[in-house]
Amino acid sequence: MRRFNRFYTRHIGVLTDRYLGQSRPLGEARLLYEIGSGTTDLRELRGRLDLDSGYLTRLLRGLGDDRLVEVTPDPADARARRATLTAAGRREVAEMNRRATGVADDLLSGLAEAQRGELVAALGRAERLLRLGAVRVEQADPAAPAARRCLTAYANELRDRFPEGFADDDLVDPAQAAVFLVAHESGTPVGCAAVRPLDARTGELRHLWVHADARGIGLGRRLLAETERHAADKGLTRLRLGTHEALGEAVALYRSAGYRATKPYGDTAHTHHWFTKRISP
Amino acid sequence: MRRFNRFYTRHIGVLTDRYLGQSRPLGEARLLYEIGSGTTDLRELRGRLDLDSGYLTRLLRGLGDDRLVEVTPDPADARARRATLTAAGRREVAEMNRRATGVADDLLSGLAEAQRGELVAALGRAERLLRLGAVRVEQADPAAPAARRCLTAYANELRDRFPEGFADDDLVDPAQAAVFLVAHESGTPVGCAAVRPLDARTGELRHLWVHADARGIGLGRRLLAETERHAADKGLTRLRLGTHEALGEAVALYRSAGYRATKPYGDTAHTHHWFTKRISP
DNA sequence: GATGATCTCTGACTAAGGTCAGAGATTGTG
DNA sequence: CACAATCTCTGACCTTAGTCAGAGATCATC
Numbered sequence: 205m206r207r208f209n210r211f212y213t214r215h216i217g218v219l220t221d222r223y224l225g226q227s228r229p230l231g232e233a234r235l236l237y238e239i240g241s242g243t244t245d246l247r248e249l250r251g252r253l254d255l256d257s258g259y260l261t262r263l264l265r266g267l268g269d270d271r272l273v274e275v276t277p278d279p280a281d282a283r284a285r286r287a288t289l290t291a292a293g294r295r296e297v298a299e300m301n302r303r304a305t306g307v308a309d310d311l312l313s314g315l316a317e318a319q320r321g322e323l324v325a326a327l328g329r330a331e332r333l334l335r336l337g338a339v340r341v342e343q344a345d346p347a348a349p350a351a352r353r354c355l356t357a358y359a360n361e362l363r364d365r366f367p368e369g370f371a372d373d374d375l376v377d378p379a380q381a382a383v384f385l386v387a388h389e390s391g392t393p394v395g396c397a398a399v400r401p402l403d404a405r406t407g408e409l410r411h412l413w414v415h416a417d418a419r420g421i422g423l424g425r426r427l428l429a430e431t432e433r434h435a436a437d438k439g440l441t442r443l444r445l446g447t448h449e450a451l452g453e454a455v456a457l458y459r460s461a462g463y464r465a466t467k468p469y470g471d472t473a474h475t476h477h478w479f480t481k482r483i484s485p
Numbered sequence: 486m487r488r489f490n491r492f493y494t495r496h497i498g499v500l501t502d503r504y505l506g507q508s509r510p511l512g513e514a515r516l517l518y519e520i521g522s523g524t525t526d527l528r529e530l531r532g533r534l535d536l537d538s539g540y541l542t543r544l545l546r547g548l549g550d551d552r553l554v555e556v557t558p559d560p561a562d563a564r565a566r567r568a569t570l571t572a573a574g575r576r577e578v579a580e581m582n583r584r585a586t587g588v589a590d591d592l593l594s595g596l597a598e599a600q601r602g603e604l605v606a607a608l609g610r611a612e613r614l615l616r617l618g619a620v621r622v623e624q625a626d627p628a629a630p631a632a633r634r635c636l637t638a639y640a641n642e643l644r645d646r647f648p649e650g651f652a653d654d655d656l657v658d659p660a661q662a663a664v665f666l667v668a669h670e671s672g673t674p675v676g677c678a679a680v681r682p683l684d685a686r687t688g689e690l691r692h693l694w695v696h697a698d699a700r701g702i703g704l705g706r707r708l709l710a711e712t713e714r715h716a717a718d719k720g721l722t723r724l725r726l727g728t729h730e731a732l733g734e735a736v737a738l739y740r741s742a743g744y745r746a747t748k749p750y751g752d753t754a755h756t757h758h759w760f761t762k763r764i765s766p
Numbered sequence: 767g768a769t770g771a772t773c774t775c776t777g778a779c780t781a782a783g784g785t786c787a788g789a790g791a792t793t794g795t796g
Numbered sequence: 797c798a799c800a801a802t803c804t805c806t807g808a809c810c811t812t813a814g815t816c817a818g819a820g821a822t823c824a825t826c
Binding site for chain 4: 767768769770771772773774775776777778779780781782783784785786787788789790791792793794795796
């Protein structure tokens with residue numbers, strides 16, 4: 205892993221830094237890139253690139269002098285300002301993209317077709333695993349803002365996916381949760397899971413949710429495993445759960461994680477499949 | 486591929502830059518790292534890190550002031566100087582290594598055992614393919630320095646591996662080569678291959694060699710394929726070759742690349758296996 | 767309408783990274 | 797031995813990157 209990092213920064217990183225920094229300093233180039241096609245608040249740019257506000261102003265003025273960027277007041281808030289690429293700015297970004305593609309094409313040109321596919325697959329696999337590894341999964345207060353945001357997003361998604369709709373008050377009462385986990389990816393919450401106690405030995409898994417941007421990296425499975433571990437630590441020996449037929453990928457996940465179909469045990473609203481699994485610490 | 490690069494520099498690169506740059510500026514840290522355990526010529530450091538000579542001097546003085554590095558005259562050449570880590574310097578590098586390992590462990594801690602293995606495998610696969618892609622394979626004058634260096638290394642290796650030894654004059658006369666390819670990895674020659682014409686339609690593949698540091702990335706196979714292409718372009722329709730029984734991996738490569746055993750066709754010195762293959766442009 | 771918070775901008779400053787043109791010592795070569 | 801080449805070092809200089817403390821305008825709230 206360290207070997208790869210040294211290799212990568214040494215060989216590929218240098219290449220890409222060079223293409224990006226070719227026409228202008230890296231800071232300006234990254235900023236141009238980040239403004240992108242649309243119009244972006246300075247506040248957001250500052251957050252995304254982690255820039256000092258004074259520094260950002262100066263960078264933008266530099267780009268503005270070259271007529272690549274225009275900074276205009278935010279119509280909704282006269283304190284705030286927004287940055288937009290001019291036509292010349294968009295051309296510059298396109299040129300940067302062309303160069304980046306050139307570097308990549310150059311590397312790929314030495315590989316046979318099958319190897320290119322392999323490379324793309326290996327990089328994709330590595331990216332997903334690195335992302336999954338970088339996610340922090342932690343016990344959280346279900347009433348905390350990050351947890352609320354997850355539950356709201358979860359409820360909104362169910363509202364979209366369930367033909368019959370979904371109401372916020374179908375969420376479990378936070379105070380009832382025996383376990384509540386929130387997953388964070390570089391600071392932003394991207395998933396959650398809760399366990400509500402049914403009796404002294406049995407819990408009900410609820411609200412297992414993964415942000416759309418974080419799907420496919422194995423986070424659902426990881427949340428499930430960590431939830432089981434926490435539940436077992438709390439003395440529970442069995443988890444039950446019910447799920448909606450519209451959530452096919454969830455059903456598949458539960459099956460492959462060792463959950464077995466069982467008969468309904470509680471409220472049947474929104475629920476078509478019932479599962480249970482014995483757990484141990 | 487570009488996606489991966491953006492992800493990687495953004496998330497992993499930032500992490501590693503941070504740990505490296507923690508105790509001292511990145512430039513100094515990289516330099517410490519590069520000096521490493523042994524004693525290193527300043528010339529070589531300059532080349533490897535692509536530093537201005539004045540800049541290098543200053544960096545080294547900075548490290549020298551902190552008693553991390555000692556710069557001493559090269560005994561063989563009083564113009565040149567060499568840098569060595571002091572005990573404190575080695576401790577500093579060890580500390581950097583510990584921090585790097587910490588970052589890696591942190592990432593891996595979120596993964597299950599099987600996933601760690603997968604990650605290592607994916608990164609290794611990606612590294613090998615990226616290296617292979619970055620190698621430049623080009624027609625070269627067999628008398629040029631890079632080519633000579635390859636042939637010398639090849640001869641030295643055969644001398645070691647053949648029980649009966651190997652003499653430099655067993656190498657094919659450079660002037661006879663119909664095709665001569667040299668592979669370069671970031672400037673240094675890491676492989677070669679030659680074709681000597683046997684008759685108007687037939688060539689003999691010789692001196693297919695890959696530097697020990699570049700083995701396992703698929704460069705032998707690539708050199709072989711490119712050699713066949715060049716030979717076909719020159720109007721050859723068949724390649725023959727003879728190889729020594731001590732070179733098991735070469736025999737395996739030829740077999741899997743479509744070469745079929747054939748009867749001896751020429752000088753039998755150092756040769757136990759004979760192969761032939763039809764080629765077409 | 768006063769007050770505190772928010773947002774951008776300016777000025778002053780620092781460190782890091784890097785370039786360039788020689789000077790001075792030494793070495794290889796005709 | 798003269799001369800060109802090589803190697804390190806010094807001084808002068810520049811850009812990039814980044815920080816910090818306010819100033820000024822605007823907004824949200826009581």
